[in-house]
Amino acid sequence: MENNKPLIVQIRDLYKSYRRGAQIIPVLENITLDIQEGEFLALMGPSGSGKSTLLNLIAGIDGADSGNIKIGGVEITSLSETELAHWRANNVGFIFQFYNLIPVLTAFENVELPLLLTGLSKKERREHVAVALRVVGLSDRIDHYPGQLSGGQQQRVAIARAVVTDPTILVADEPTGDLDRVSAREVLDLIGRLNTESGKTIIMVTHDPRAAERAHLIKHLDKGVLHEDTKASL
Amino acid sequence: MKILKLLFKNAFRHKLRTGLTILGMTIAILAFGLLRTVVSAWYAGVEASSANRLVTRNSISLVFSLPISYKEKIRQVDGVKLVSYGNWFGGIYIDEKHFFANFAVEPTSYLELYPEIVLPPDRKDAFLRDRKGAIAGRKLAERFGWKIGDTVTLKGTIFPGNWDFVLRGIYYGRDKSTDETTLLFHWDYLNETMKKTVPRRADQVGFFMIGITNPNLAAEVSVAIDKLFKNSLAETLTETEKSFQLSFISMTEAIVVAIQLVSFVVIIIILAVVANTMAMTTRERMGEYAILKALGFGGGYIAALILGESLVITSIGSVLGVAATFPAAHYFSSALSAFFPVFNVAPGTIYMDIAASFIVGIAAAVIPALRAVNIRIADGLRRIG
Ligand SMILES: Nc1ncnc2c1ncn2[C@@H]1O[C@H](COP(=O)(O)OP(=O)(O)O)[C@@H](O)[C@H]1O
Ligand SMILES: [Mg+2]
Numbered sequence: 001m002e003n004n005k006p007l008i009v010q011i012r013d014l015y016k017s018y019r020r021g022a023q024i025i026p027v028l029e030n031i032t033l034d035i036q037e038g039e040f041l042a043l044m045g046p047s048g049s050g051k052s053t054l055l056n057l058i059a060g061i062d063g064a065d066s067g068n069i070k071i072g073g074v075e076i077t078s079l080s081e082t083e084l085a086h087w088r089a090n091n092v093g094f095i096f097q098f099y100n101l102i103p104v105l106t107a108f109e110n111v112e113l114p115l116l117l118t119g120l121s122k123k124e125r126r127e128h129v130a131v132a133l134r135v136v137g138l139s140d141r142i143d144h145y146p147g148q149l150s151g152g153q154q155q156r157v158a159i160a161r162a163v164v165t166d167p168t169i170l171v172a173d174e175p176t177g178d179l180d181r182v183s184a185r186e187v188l189d190l191i192g193r194l195n196t197e198s199g200k201t202i203i204m205v206t207h208d209p210r211a212a213e214r215a216h217l218i219k220h221l222d223k224g225v226l227h228e229d230t231k232a233s234l
Numbered sequence: 235m236k237i238l239k240l241l242f243k244n245a246f247r248h249k250l251r252t253g254l255t256i257l258g259m260t261i262a263i264l265a266f267g268l269l270r271t272v273v274s275a276w277y278a279g280v281e282a283s284s285a286n287r288l289v290t291r292n293s294i295s296l297v298f299s300l301p302i303s304y305k306e307k308i309r310q311v312d313g314v315k316l317v318s319y320g321n322w323f324g325g326i327y328i329d330e331k332h333f334f335a336n337f338a339v340e341p342t343s344y345l346e347l348y349p350e351i352v353l354p355p356d357r358k359d360a361f362l363r364d365r366k367g368a369i370a371g372r373k374l375a376e377r378f379g380w381k382i383g384d385t386v387t388l389k390g391t392i393f394p395g396n397w398d399f400v401l402r403g404i405y406y407g408r409d410k411s412t413d414e415t416t417l418l419f420h421w422d423y424l425n426e427t428m429k430k431t432v433p434r435r436a437d438q439v440g441f442f443m444i445g446i447t448n449p450n451l452a453a454e455v456s457v458a459i460d461k462l463f464k465n466s467l468a469e470t471l472t473e474t475e476k477s478f479q480l481s482f483i484s485m486t487e488a489i490v491v492a493i494q495l496v497s498f499v500v501i502i503i504i505l506a507v508v509a510n511t512m513a514m515t516t517r518e519r520m521g522e523y524a525i526l527k528a529l530g531f532g533g534g535y536i537a538a539l540i541l542g543e544s545l546v547i548t549s550i551g552s553v554l555g556v557a558a559t560f561p562a563a564h565y566f567s568s569a570l571s572a573f574f575p576v577f578n579v580a581p582g583t584i585y586m587d588i589a590a591s592f593i594v595g596i597a598a599a600v601i602p603a604l605r606a607v608n609i610r611i612a613d614g615l616r617r618i619g
Binding site: 087114 | 526531
């Protein structure tokens with residue numbers, strides 16, 4: 001990676017703990033992290049090390065105890081709940097381990113969902129959805145319900161939903177964790193292409209080395225502490 | 235638009251559960267509507283009473299009578315336009331199970347005083363001409379299959395003997411609230427028979443019905459009439475027809491209150507049922523609500539989804555319940571005409587049905603909606619994994 005690209009994510013002195021009864025469990029300690037625009041970062045680490053927690057903080061769906069997160073110039077740690085929701089709608093694409101599609105909506109409707117919060121007309125929405133589904137190779141599954149799709153296909157619909165708004169960052173939490181090898185490879189190919197061809201900034205949590213291999217940069221999280229970069233062997 | 239679609243799809247995701255909840259709502263609204271109708275049927279006599287009419291009776295009790303000679307004195311009171319009179323006859327048709335109200339009245343003045351009793355002119359003439367003639371309400375005639383010209387025999391309870399009447403007319407109610415289950419016959423027939431059999435009971439009436447020139451004079455005229463007979467052997471009590479009717483109901487007020495209470499209990503029970511359905515549904519979908527929130531949908535959307543779903547369920551149930559209330563009330567009306575001469579579903583009952591379905595729909599969804607709105611996204615998502 002060249003070093004002259006602008007920073008899209010700047011995390012400073014981030015702390016996060018959970019409270020379980022009277023007990024306080026520290027999860028993230030003093031995290032500082034910069035991510036350049038167009039980066040494809042894999043976050044690895046053992047289960048329970050705080051990967052999802054960190055990803056959620058970056059995606060603005062959880063709040064930190066202290067520290068700052070600045071994304072695309074916006075200090076998200078100081079946004080109100082409503083401002084944050086608005087910010088997420090415009091800036092974050094989510095990909096989850098279990099796809100998290102709405103089962104009563106078709107592939108088309110699921111992908112259209114985040115566009116309902118934009119000012120786009122029905123026609124424009126339809127065009128955007130069509131493009132997104134074409135990118136993930138599911139143009140022929142538009143009217144299928146999630147239950148009628150394989151795991152890999154569902155995850156591709158979820159990816160279409162994540163990119164349809166053209167967000168600033170894509171966050172993926174174990175996107176291949178629930179998939180067989182072949183589907184996993186397809187999904188990773190797709191995510192890789194989004195990075196190389198469309199220049200998307202991607203932060204992916206995984207504990208699968210094969211998945212991490214696709215990233216440009218791998219960071220390890222262990223017991224809440226971020227460790228030395230490991231260059232992916234490309 | 236799309237959100238509305240999602241709301242409907244959500245509502246019918248669990249077909250059996252939603253179906254059963256709607257069925258419960260339907261039955262609750264039906265029960266509520268019928269119970270409210272029973273209550274208004276109870277007050278039908280009050281409803282039907284006219285502000286222009288007073289009733290004078292013996293001040294001790296309805297059981298005691300008044301001399302017919304009072305009539306002329308009452309007529310002379312200022313503000314009195316018309317005086318009619320009659321007796322509760324209390325005759326039994328075949329046996330007690332066939333109960334209906336029957337009165338001996340002075341027919342000309344009575345029909346003038348009660349314009350809501352509608353008779354074709356020729357029937358009216360036939361009735362007025364025949365001393366042993368009687369008229370019956372439409373529902374009463376239908377109930378026993380009486381036709382004009384039939385002889386109806388009543389067994390006297392207060393006035394002993396078997397009494398034959400010839401049905402000369404079948405009257406209709408001008409208003410929905412008019413009682414169509416009563417039999418009326420000539421007071422003269424009763425009185426002349428009494429003169430022959432029990433002379434000391436002759437020339438006595440149970441009550442005077444008085445038409446006044448202006449409803450605003452009701453209080454004054456009542457006082458004036460009662461003053462006339464103060465310190466006489468038979469003191470009078472005069473009141474508006476409405477309070478006269480109410481005095482009957484007050485005896486059974488506890489039952490009415492109980493019915494009203496039960497009708498609200500029914501709504502509270504269905505509220506618990508719908509609330510349970512909504513709580514289950516929302517708990518199962520917490521992950522989906524978390525996703526919607528993650529995508530940037532605000533609390534308002536989430537709340538609207540849940541409240542809307544609840545309202546869809548209660549509204550469908552309520553529409554079905556209201557639709558079922560009319561045929562059910564019709565059935566009740568014919569089955570219970572002896573007890574409830576007037577049994578109509580009032581518009582007010584329908585408004586209450588609608589209000590109940592809204593209140594239940596909203597109340598059942600408030601807590602689940604608050605939970606969904608306030609759940610932390612990270613926690614909601616965790617529930618899926
Ligand atoms: N809502 C929560 N309440 C309490 N503890 C939590 C909560 N979320 C996560 N944790 C704890 O925080 C730690 C990190 O969790 P997580 O970020 O999910 O780890 P990872 O994704 O690396 O497996 C774990 O010990 C987990 O049990
Ligand atoms: Mg995790």
